Amino acid sequence: MMDWTDRHCRAFHRTLTRRALLYTEMVTTGAILHGDLDHLLGFDACEHPVALQLGGSEPRDLAEAARIGADRGYDEINLNVGCPSDRVQSGRFGACLMREPALVAESMAAIGEAVRVPATVKCRIGVDDQDPETSLFGLVDACAAVGVRTFIVHARKAWLKGLSPKENRDLPPLDYPLVYRLKAERPDLTVIINGGVPGLDAAEAHLARVDGVMLGRAAYHDPGVLGAVDRRLFGAAGPDVDPWTAVERYRPYVLAQRARGVGLPAMIRPMLGLFHGRPGARTWRRILTVEGVRPGAGAEVIENALRAVSPRVVEPV
Numbered sequence: 001m002m003d004w005t006d007r008h009c010r011a012f013h014r015t016l017t018r019r020a021l022l023y024t025e026m027v028t029t030g031a032i033l034h035g036d037l038d039h040l041l042g043f044d045a046c047e048h049p050v051a052l053q054l055g056g057s058e059p060r061d062l063a064e065a066a067r068i069g070a071d072r073g074y075d076e077i078n079l080n081v082g083c084p085s086d087r088v089q090s091g092r093f094g095a096c097l098m099r100e101p102a103l104v105a106e107s108m109a110a111i112g113e114a115v116r117v118p119a120t121v122k123c124r125i126g127v128d129d130q131d132p133e134t135s136l137f138g139l140v141d142a143c144a145a146v147g148v149r150t151f152i153v154h155a156r157k158a159w160l161k162g163l164s165p166k167e168n169r170d171l172p173p174l175d176y177p178l179v180y181r182l183k184a185e186r187p188d189l190t191v192i193i194n195g196g197v198p199g200l201d202a203a204e205a206h207l208a209r210v211d212g213v214m215l216g217r218a219a220y221h222d223p224g225v226l227g228a229v230d231r232r233l234f235g236a237a238g239p240d241v242d243p244w245t246a247v248e249r250y251r252p253y254v255l256a257q258r259a260r261g262v263g264l265p266a267m268i269r270p271m272l273g274l275f276h277g278r279p280g281a282r283t284w285r286r287i288l289t290v291e292g293v294r295p296g297a298g299a300e301v302i303e304n305a306l307r308a309v310s311p312r313v314v315e316p317v
C-alpha cells in the first residue's frame with residue numbers, strides 16, 4: 001500500500017508472521033528504469049517472502065523492471081491492475097487496464113519471460129459500467145492463457161470518474177460471490193480474495209472458497225492480528241506472536257537501521273496500532289508519536305512506550 005507498506009512496515013510485519021507473503025507499495029516502471037534503485041527497491045532479507053508490485057503497461061518496460069526486481073531478490077512480481085488514482089489513469093496503468101485485457105496479457109507474458117519467480121496480477125472485478133463477470137473473467141482468462149497462475153482480486157469495481165482513491169476502496173459494493181465463482185470455475189488457478197476483510201475470522205471463512213486472502217487496511221491499522229496468522233491460517237505449531245514479542249524481534253532491526261542513519265519516525269509508524277484494543281494502546285501511540293519525532297530519538301522511545309502499556313499477559317495457546 002502506497003506510503004504505508006514501506007520496507008520498515010514490512011520488516012515489522014515480518015516479526016508477527018513468518019509465513020504471510022508481504023507486498024511492496026506499487027512502484028512504477030518509470031521510477032525503476034530512471035530512479036534510485038536502492039531507495040525504491042532496497043529491502044531487508046528478513047522481509048522474505050516479499051513480492052514487488054509494479055505499475056505500468058508498457059510490456060518492454062515492465063519486463064525490464066521485473067528483471068531488475070527479481071535480480072534484487074524479490075520472490076514474486078505482481079502487476080497492479082487496481083489502482084484508481086488520476087495520476088495512474090493518465091499513465092494508462094492501474095485499474096483502467098481492466099478495459100485492456102489484451103495489453104495486460106501481453107505485459108504479463110513479457111514479465112513471465114523476463115523472470116523465473118511467479119508473475120501475478122492484482123485486479124479489480126471491473127471499472128465503471130463494465131459487466132464485472134465479463135471484465136473479471138476476461139482479464140483472468142487472457143492472463144491465464146499466457147501462463148499467469150495467481151490472481152489477487154479486490155472484490156469491488158473501481159469507479160474511475162468522480163470518486164477519490166479512498167472512496168474507491170469503500171463505496172463500490174463488494175462482490176465476494178463473483179470471486180468465489182472465479183475459483184469454482186477456474187479451479188486450476190490460485191485465487192486470492194481482497195477487500196474489506198476485517199480480520200482472521202473473516203479470512204478463515206473466505207478460505208473455504210478461495211486459495212488465499214489479502215489483508216490491507218486491517219493488517220496496517222491492527223498489526224497484532226498478524227500474530228495469529230501462522231497458526232490459524234498456515235497451521236504452524238507454536239504460540240501466537242504477542243505484541244511484546246513483536247517489539248523484541250523488531251528491536252535489532254531498529255538498532256541496525258538507526259546505526260545507518262535511518263530516522264525513528266518511519267520505523268515506529270507501522271507499530272502505532274500494535275496494542276489496538278488492549279489497555280494502554282493510546283498511551284503507546286502517544287509516547288511513540290510525541291517522543292519518536294524528537295531529533296535524535298532512538299530505540300529507547302520504544303522501551304518507554306512499552307513500559308507505559310499494561311504488563312505482558314500470557315495468553316492461552
Ligand SMILES: Cc1cc2nc3c(=O)[nH]c(=O)nc-3n(C[C@H](O)[C@H](O)[C@H](O)COP(=O)(O)O)c2cc1C
Pocket residue numbers: 001002003004024025026053080082083122154169194195196197214215216217218
Ligand atoms: C493507503 C493505501 C495505499 C494503497 N496502495 C496500494 C498499492 O500501492 N497497490 C495496490 O495494489 N493496492 C493498494 N491499496 C489497496 C489495498 O491493497 C487493498 O486492495 C484495499 O485497501 C482493499 O483491501 P482492504 O479492505 O483489506 O484494505 C492501497 C490501499 C491504501 C489504504
